[in-house]
Amino acid sequence: MLEKISILGSTGSIGTSTLDVVKQHPEEFQVVALAAGNNVEEMIRQAKNFQPKVVSMATKQLADQVAAEISDSIKVVWGDEGLIEVATHSDATYVVSSLVGSRGLQPTLAAIEAGKRIGLANKETLVTAGHLVMEKAEQRKVDILPIDSEHSAIFQCLNGERKEDVKKIILTASGGAFRDYTREQLATATPEMALKHPNWAMGAKVTIDTATMMNKGLEVMEAHWLFAVPYDQIDVLVHPQSIIHSMVEFQDGAVMAQLGTPDMKVPIQYALSYPKRLPLSMPALSLSDIKQLTFRDPDVKRFPCLAMAFESGRIGGTMPTVLNAANEVAVEKFLNKTIPFLGIEAMIEKTLSEHEVIKNPQLEEIQHADQWAREFARQLTF
Ligand SMILES: NC(=O)C1=CN([C@@H]2O[C@H](COP(=O)(O)OP(=O)(O)OC[C@H]3O[C@@H](n4cnc5c(N)ncnc54)[C@H](OP(=O)(O)O)[C@@H]3O)[C@@H](O)[C@H]2O)C=CC1
Numbered sequence: 001m002l003e004k005i006s007i008l009g010s011t012g013s014i015g016t017s018t019l020d021v022v023k024q025h026p027e028e029f030q031v032v033a034l035a036a037g038n039n040v041e042e043m044i045r046q047a048k049n050f051q052p053k054v055v056s057m058a059t060k061q062l063a064d065q066v067a068a069e070i071s072d073s074i075k076v077v078w079g080d081e082g083l084i085e086v087a088t089h090s091d092a093t094y095v096v097s098s099l100v101g102s103r104g105l106q107p108t109l110a111a112i113e114a115g116k117r118i119g120l121a122n123k124e125t126l127v128t129a130g131h132l133v134m135e136k137a138e139q140r141k142v143d144i145l146p147i148d149s150e151h152s153a154i155f156q157c158l159n160g161e162r163k164e165d166v167k168k169i170i171l172t173a174s175g176g177a178f179r180d181y182t183r184e185q186l187a188t189a190t191p192e193m194a195l196k197h198p199n200w201a202m203g204a205k206v207t208i209d210t211a212t213m214m215n216k217g218l219e220v221m222e223a224h225w226l227f228a229v230p231y232d233q234i235d236v237l238v239h240p241q242s243i244i245h246s247m248v249e250f251q252d253g254a255v256m257a258q259l260g261t262p263d264m265k266v267p268i269q270y271a272l273s274y275p276k277r278l279p280l281s282m283p284a285l286s287l288s289d290i291k292q293l294t295f296r297d298p299d300v301k302r303f304p305c306l307a308m309a310f311e312s313g314r315i316g317g318t319m320p321t322v323l324n325a326a327n328e329v330a331v332e333k334f335l336n337k338t339i340p341f342l343g344i345e346a347m348i349e350k351t352l353s354e355h356e357v358i359k360n361p362q363l364e365e366i367q368h369a370d371q372w373a374r375e376f377a378r379q380l381t382f
Pocket residue numbers: 008009010011012013014015035036037038039040057058098099100101103121122123124147148149200201202203204205206264
């Protein structure tokens with residue numbers, strides 16, 4: 001069956017890699033709709049190359065700029081409504097959710113409601129409202145296929161296994177740009193330094209998250225929701241080479257791991273083609289060249305964001321929503337050079353400490369908590 005795809009965040013790192021995969025398999029995949037934020041030039045290129053039915057931009061002004069350069073047969077929309085139109089297009093069978101941040105929540109929920117199969121990269125969606133997303137997916141009998149590399153690895157390791165046989169999920173972490181930094185060195189770390197991930201080329205927000213190790217904390221919550229595993233059965237293991245993408249330990253002591261060259265096209269293609277595996281033009285993994293795979297425990301004294309995320313996940317309710325929103329504000333401020341690197345963790349900690357948790361929140365309560373946390377974090381200075 002030809003998979004007809006809408007991409008939320010088509011101009012980003014995951015979005016462009018998804019289009020690379022689509023281009024390699026025109027007999028399998030076709031683009032129906034694309035949504036982006038501000039990158040007009042890239043959207044014009046994508047619209048010309050893939051001839052979708054609809055494209056969306058962040059504002060009307062940006063949408064007009066795109067419309068002026070592409071065929072009249074392509075509808076151009078904008079804003080939050082534009083995202084929903086792309087996510088629910090009647091021709092689409094599959095939606096790749098790859099916006100950055102909790103902005104991805106509403107269009108992803110709308111795509112699930114519309115019965116689309118989901119390829120999920122946007123981890124913030126599950127962090128901020130995991131119970132609502134998984135509940136809706138179950139109601140609508142919609143599959144959520146993980147794109148995040150660790151979750152794709154776990155999904156592959158769980159293939160054909162019984163849930164009750166799982167003892168532990170082991171999420172691997174590169175340790176980010178500052179893996180070996182002391183707290184003194186972290187205090188003066190700049191955005192330029194933090195944006196140099198040792199193994200992966202990714203968007204700015206997730207790259208900063210890897211440097212604080214908040215990314216792994218968000219991924220712990222993502223794994224909790226995707227695989228319905230309690231927090232005390234999820235471990236994090238630092239693995240600097242990012243060759244083992246994650247592992248599952250079973251009750252009999254057997255450990256399954258998924259390995260590969262660190263390139264997001266692999267998990268993206270698997271999420272699109274599942275349960276099939278298609279060929280992919282990619283350098284083969286050579287373990288004899290790599291020679292050594294090494295491991296160590298994470299150091300939460302140097303990287304407290306990981307511990308804060310675990311704790312927020314355990315508390316549940318609106319706590320993860322607040323952690324995520326405060327982190328989004330803090331990362332933006334760090335990238336704008338208005339707070340230092342260690343201001344990120346301080347800002348999140350302060351915001352969490354002021355939050356009164358609502359248990360089992362509905363969508364409106366989540367939106368309210370998200371908004372409250374953003375406003376609270378924005379007025380903090382460090
Ligand atoms: N990159 C990676 O390798 C991985 C990413 N992920 C996750 O995937 C998600 C996307 O990451 P990544 O691709 O790196 O991020 P990028 O920053 O590269 O891309 C983000 C996308 O979101 C769009 N966007 C931003 N703001 C808006 C807005 N207001 N309205 C509409 N679109 C908007 C951007 O559009 P524009 O650029 O046009 O403004 C862009 O297309 C994140 O949740 C991340 O954690 C998970 C695993 C790996």
